Amino acid sequence: MRKGIRSGVSSVMIILVGVAFIWAASSEAASPIKIGVNSAWDFPGGQGVKRGAEMAIKDLNAAGGLLGRKVEGIFYDNKAASIEAKSATERLLYKDKVDVICGFWRSDLAIVAQPLVMEAKKILMIGGASTPVITYERIKQDYKTYKYTFTTTSNTYLTMIGMEQGIIESLKKGLSKIALLVEKAAWCDPLYDSWMEKYKDKIVYSARFSVTATDFSVEFSQAKAKGADILAFITTGRGGTPSVKQWYDMKIPAVYAGYNVDAQDPNFWQITEEKTQGVATTKIGGVAGIAITPKSIPYYNEYKKAYGEFPIAYTNGVAYDAVMAWAHGVKLAGTVKSDAVVKAMERKDFNYEGVCGLIEYFDEIHNPVGGGWGKGEPWGWVAQQWQNEKQVVYWPKKYKTGDFIIPDWVKKVTGK
Amino acid sequence: MIETIFIFGIVWTALYCLIAIGFSLLFGVAQVLNLAHGMIIMSACYITFLFVTALNWSLGPSLIVGIIATVCLMLIIWLGFIKRLLTAPVTSLLLLTAGLANVIQQIVILTVGPHTKYVPSMITGSTTILSVTLSNQQILSIIVAFVLVGLLALFLQRTRMGRAIRAVTQDRNVAALSGINAEEMYLVTIIIAGLLAGVAGLLVAPIQTVTPEIGWEMMVTAFTVTILAGLGGPIWGIIVAAAIVAYAELITAFLVAPMLKEGAAFVIMILTLMFRPLGLFGKGRV
Amino acid sequence: MELLRKEFLSILIVGIISGGLAIMAPASDYNYYLIGLLTSACLWVIYVVCWDLLAGYTGMLNFGQLVFAGVAAYTVALLELHFKGARPLMILIGLLAGTCSSLLIGLPSLRVRAKYFALVSFAILLVFYRITMTFISIFGGDYGLSIPRVFSRETLYFTAIILMAITLISLRLVVKSRIGMALQSIREDEETARAVGINIRRYKLLACLISAFFTSLGGICGFYYMGHVGPEIFGMMGSFDVVIMGVIGGKGTIFGAALGGGVLSILLEFMRPVAEYRSLLYAILLVVVVMVASRGAWGSMATLFRKHPQKKEIEGDLT
Numbered sequence A: 001m002r003k004g005i006r007s008g009v010s011s012v013m014i015i016l017v018g019v020a021f022i023w024a025a026s027s028e029a030a031s032p033i034k035i036g037v038n039s040a041w042d043f044p045g046g047q048g049v050k051r052g053a054e055m056a057i058k059d060l061n062a063a064g065g066l067l068g069r070k071v072e073g074i075f076y077d078n079k080a081a082s083i084e085a086k087s088a089t090e091r092l093l094y095k096d097k098v099d100v101i102c103g104f105w106r107s108d109l110a111i112v113a114q115p116l117v118m119e120a121k122k123i124l125m126i127g128g129a130s131t132p133v134i135t136y137e138r139i140k141q142d143y144k145t146y147k148y149t150f151t152t153t154s155n156t157y158l159t160m161i162g163m164e165q166g167i168i169e170s171l172k173k174g175l176s177k178i179a180l181l182v183e184k185a186a187w188c189d190p191l192y193d194s195w196m197e198k199y200k201d202k203i204v205y206s207a208r209f210s211v212t213a214t215d216f217s218v219e220f221s222q223a224k225a226k227g228a229d230i231l232a233f234i235t236t237g238r239g240g241t242p243s244v245k246q247w248y249d250m251k252i253p254a255v256y257a258g259y260n261v262d263a264q265d266p267n268f269w270q271i272t273e274e275k276t277q278g279v280a281t282t283k284i285g286g287v288a289g290i291a292i293t294p295k296s297i298p299y300y301n302e303y304k305k306a307y308g309e310f311p312i313a314y315t316n317g318v319a320y321d322a323v324m325a326w327a328h329g330v331k332l333a334g335t336v337k338s339d340a341v342v343k344a345m346e347r348k349d350f351n352y353e354g355v356c357g358l359i360e361y362f363d364e365i366h367n368p369v370g371g372g373w374g375k376g377e378p379w380g381w382v383a384q385q386w387q388n389e390k391q392v393v394y395w396p397k398k399y400k401t402g403d404f405i406i407p408d409w410v411k412k413v414t415g416k
Numbered sequence B: 001m002i003e004t005i006f007i008f009g010i011v012w013t014a015l016y017c018l019i020a021i022g023f024s025l026l027f028g029v030a031q032v033l034n035l036a037h038g039m040i041i042m043s044a045c046y047i048t049f050l051f052v053t054a055l056n057w058s059l060g061p062s063l064i065v066g067i068i069a070t071v072c073l074m075l076i077i078w079l080g081f082i083k084r085l086l087t088a089p090v091t092s093l094l095l096l097t098a099g100l101a102n103v104i105q106q107i108v109i110l111t112v113g114p115h116t117k118y119v120p121s122m123i124t125g126s127t128t129i130l131s132v133t134l135s136n137q138q139i140l141s142i143i144v145a146f147v148l149v150g151l152l153a154l155f156l157q158r159t160r161m162g163r164a165i166r167a168v169t170q171d172r173n174v175a176a177l178s179g180i181n182a183e184e185m186y187l188v189t190i191i192i193a194g195l196l197a198g199v200a201g202l203l204v205a206p207i208q209t210v211t212p213e214i215g216w217e218m219m220v221t222a223f224t225v226t227i228l229a230g231l232g233g234p235i236w237g238i239i240v241a242a243a244i245v246a247y248a249e250l251i252t253a254f255l256v257a258p259m260l261k262e263g264a265a266f267v268i269m270i271l272t273l274m275f276r277p278l279g280l281f282g283k284g285r286v
Numbered sequence C: 001m002e003l004l005r006k007e008f009l010s011i012l013i014v015g016i017i018s019g020g021l022a023i024m025a026p027a028s029d030y031n032y033y034l035i036g037l038l039t040s041a042c043l044w045v046i047y048v049v050c051w052d053l054l055a056g057y058t059g060m061l062n063f064g065q066l067v068f069a070g071v072a073a074y075t076v077a078l079l080e081l082h083f084k085g086a087r088p089l090m091i092l093i094g095l096l097a098g099t100c101s102s103l104l105i106g107l108p109s110l111r112v113r114a115k116y117f118a119l120v121s122f123a124i125l126l127v128f129y130r131i132t133m134t135f136i137s138i139f140g141g142d143y144g145l146s147i148p149r150v151f152s153r154e155t156l157y158f159t160a161i162i163l164m165a166i167t168l169i170s171l172r173l174v175v176k177s178r179i180g181m182a183l184q185s186i187r188e189d190e191e192t193a194r195a196v197g198i199n200i201r202r203y204k205l206l207a208c209l210i211s212a213f214f215t216s217l218g219g220i221c222g223f224y225y226m227g228h229v230g231p232e233i234f235g236m237m238g239s240f241d242v243v244i245m246g247v248i249g250g251k252g253t254i255f256g257a258a259l260g261g262g263v264l265s266i267l268l269e270f271m272r273p274v275a276e277y278r279s280l281l282y283a284i285l286l287v288v289v290v291m292v293a294s295r296g297a298w299g300s301m302a303t304l305f306r307k308h309p310q311k312k313e314i315e316g317d318l319t
Helices: A002-030 A044-062 A082-094 A107-119 A156-172 A186-198 A217-225 A240-249 A296-307 A315-333 A338-345 A408-414 B002-030 B037-054 B059-085 B090-111 B136-158 B160-170 B172-177 B182-204 B214-229 B236-255 B258-275 C002-006 C008-027 C032-057 C066-082 C087-100 C103-109 C114-134 C153-176 C178-188 C190-195 C200-226 C236-249 C254-270 C272-291 C296-305
Strands: A033-039 A071-077 A100-103 A123-126 A149-151 A178-183 A203-209 A230-235 A255-260 A280-284 A381-387 A390-395 B126-129 B132-135
Touching: A033 A044, A033 A082, A033 A315, A044 A071, A044 A100, A044 A296, A044 A315, A071 A082, A071 C272, A082 A100, A082 A107, A082 C032, A082 C200, A082 C272, A100 A315, A107 A123, A107 A149, A107 A186, A123 A315, A123 A338, A149 A315, A156 A186, A156 A230, A156 A255, A156 A280, A156 A381, A156 A390, A178 A186, A178 A217, A186 A203, A186 A230, A203 A217, A203 B258, A217 A240, A217 B002, A217 B236, A230 A240, A240 A255, A240 B132, A296 A315, A315 A338, B002 B037, B002 B132, B002 B136, B002 B160, B002 B182, B002 B214, B002 B236, B037 B059, B037 B090, B037 B182, B037 B214, B059 B090, B059 B182, B059 C272, B090 B214, B090 C114, B090 C236, B090 C272, B126 B136, B132 B136, B136 B160, B136 B182, B136 B236, B160 B172, B160 B182, B172 B182, B214 B236, B214 B258, B214 C114, B236 B258, B258 C103, B258 C114, C002 C008, C002 C153, C008 C032, C008 C153, C032 C066, C032 C153, C032 C178, C032 C200, C032 C236, C032 C254, C066 C087, C066 C114, C066 C200, C066 C236, C087 C200, C103 C114, C103 C200, C114 C236, C153 C178, C153 C200, C153 C254, C178 C190, C178 C200, C190 C200, C236 C254, C236 C272, C236 C296, C254 C272, C254 C296
Parallel strands: A033 A071, A033 A100, A100 A123, A123 A149, A178 A203, A178 A230, A230 A255, A255 A280
Antiparallel strands: A280 A381, A381 A390, B126 B132
């Protein structure tokens, strides 16, 4: 009897130990891949980053995970404050021990957080922030430290090329006097300086306005008085919608082209009460319902299903592609170890087809290139113009759906 | 150029007037600096948005609901919170209303979301005056603003209740001797302030853009105009103060730089607080 | 001095806490996350305690406490970016700038009453925000100013602990001294204080300078810790957080304020998974505390544990 019990107990113990071993071993292998996401949830841009990353992680898991492992997203809100961004990043790196960090719509937060991620030798996928500092400057100056940074958001030296297309088209049509109205913010200082220099013999009036300004009566009147027929208007701030309405109401006889975040909204036609005919801005095509790649439209519809509205801010698209591009790199490398993934992502045959475009490869400052945008061009960005309730793409050539026009009422006044 | 500044100056005078008057009234009558006033106006904007854009009600009923909701919000804040601290030191009220403002702002961000919201104009089309084109919505705002101020002035001067409120403003103890119940008068003032805030929200929403940040910005405007006009002064002092701020901004944009436009309001506020804390028309101690 | 002897217990407590914090670094194997968290908490304690000197003791409700930190930080940042050389000198200049910036609210405070003062402090905050956002070529606009890491995390951590300890002890000594009594009487009733011969001007300005001095120290340490300073330091959120921490922790009690600063900033981290509700929760807490427990957490606990209430507590503490 005693012997029986003893052998019974030992067998149970052996079984238990065995089970424990197997359980431990399988949990090891089955431990999820962690993607840390940090952005400012109180703002449309930051919320876009969160949503794009969420959708990417969901899609990865729906396709069976990454390298056979489940993908887990850890999301932190940084309230657009650098100190929160720093502690959130450190938490992701040293407490949650994530494998990669994706995020930052706000450029100043990206600047602060990037060195932390680099120090930990983890990859940082930028989705949203466009400051040249984090790629153009830092990767060039110190490749060894900063090689772990990749971005799907072209830096401002490139995006301003897209914004310039409206001016270029207008000049082609014979308009010649530019009023340059640019908001006062750090991101567009290079743009302002560059255009002031490039178009110096065509600019008749220039002004910087605050990002919270909603009344442009003075600026517009001045522009009109000086005979401007091109209104190069650049804003990410409060003045997006009021400026268009005011331009129309005041009948400023100039083409309104540049960058206007509000004008990216698919409902902008109704919002401005149809005053936006002829307004040109740039947008990430993939989230604008334009079939940049076969994945664009399905993504567009999935987003609406998931969140009840079509994508408005561009950040969700680039964040989605940032996560997916990294996943692609991981698949190519066969591991999540940073150095191997960096090598994989630097391959000239990277060829990842995203929502915003095809990434043929990442260039030497880890900006994406391909699919209609060459090197030195703002990957993913299309220049579009509002024409008769639709957003018509007029640049780049590959995705063009129509020509740039001068709205009728402006034509009448300028005679062009 | 001059005409542009002149005409748009009137538009912004009217809008600033609308934003400030509810705040100013409460400050004048009950000496309460309701730092949540800007947020209340913002709530009115959002409520209008919810009904008109999100729920697709037609404009008329939405406006009425918007105003009623704003008045209710004001009443809740008064009865539930401010009233209980009327006898506490001043700083408590400041902290309380600032805290409430933040609560409101956070609730809005969490429920409606951070994206900019749009409210359609009540009247479409535009009119040209003196070769300056204004949208009809802006003209409507001007008319409503001046009418409201006029009505308020009449109410305070000519009606019995208005006179009672003015008595309470001067000295609530003496008023009590005449049988005027200060509590009741405060309540009436709150309702009027709520109405004014509601109307301000409705008129401002189509012209501004509606985001969670405008709450504090409107608070700064309301405060600047009120301080400039002065505590205890006549109602039309608000119009003058609003005009000064509006024109200072436009002139700064024209003569100095558009970027510094909003700085003009700050400068006015600081100068007033430092050199003439009573404001232009104020009476009483600072 | 006699004062030192009287306050020996407080100083000892501060010393113990500081020692405890210092040990946590090697104990946790220099975990960057933990060290970062605690460094940040120490700085918040400094800010809140300095705020309390003005708000709790002198009756000057300051909605822009971080202006001092910001001015100091930006000064040091500019010096770091444009001049090579003596770091101690740069820090000294930054300190000077930050301390002097207190005069911007100190001088107006002599002319206006409490409620207007609060709004002046708010206005000054907004002005600085605007200045940094307007002159982008100098101040970097919304990108702010960044420098590469100069001091190691450990150095900054221990520095922050030391600064916190110095601030706590200094301010405790100040409030328990004659200066402190003068400040409190100003808070209670300026007229009476003036009548008994207290030089209002001198004491108010002194309070501002002391508050700004230590806040600037914190600001400079914060700058080196972050490697960055941006316009957000002049934003409403930061300074309002200071107010919330001070009120919830306990106005008019140095340790209460310290408690508020320390606990709430760490709580922030614990709340990270639900960070979107954090601001709402803190704002609600502020409202609740102001309405119900006007003496804050510390004050309420003190009242609870007092066995023989000597005097009826007057609301006046809060002015």
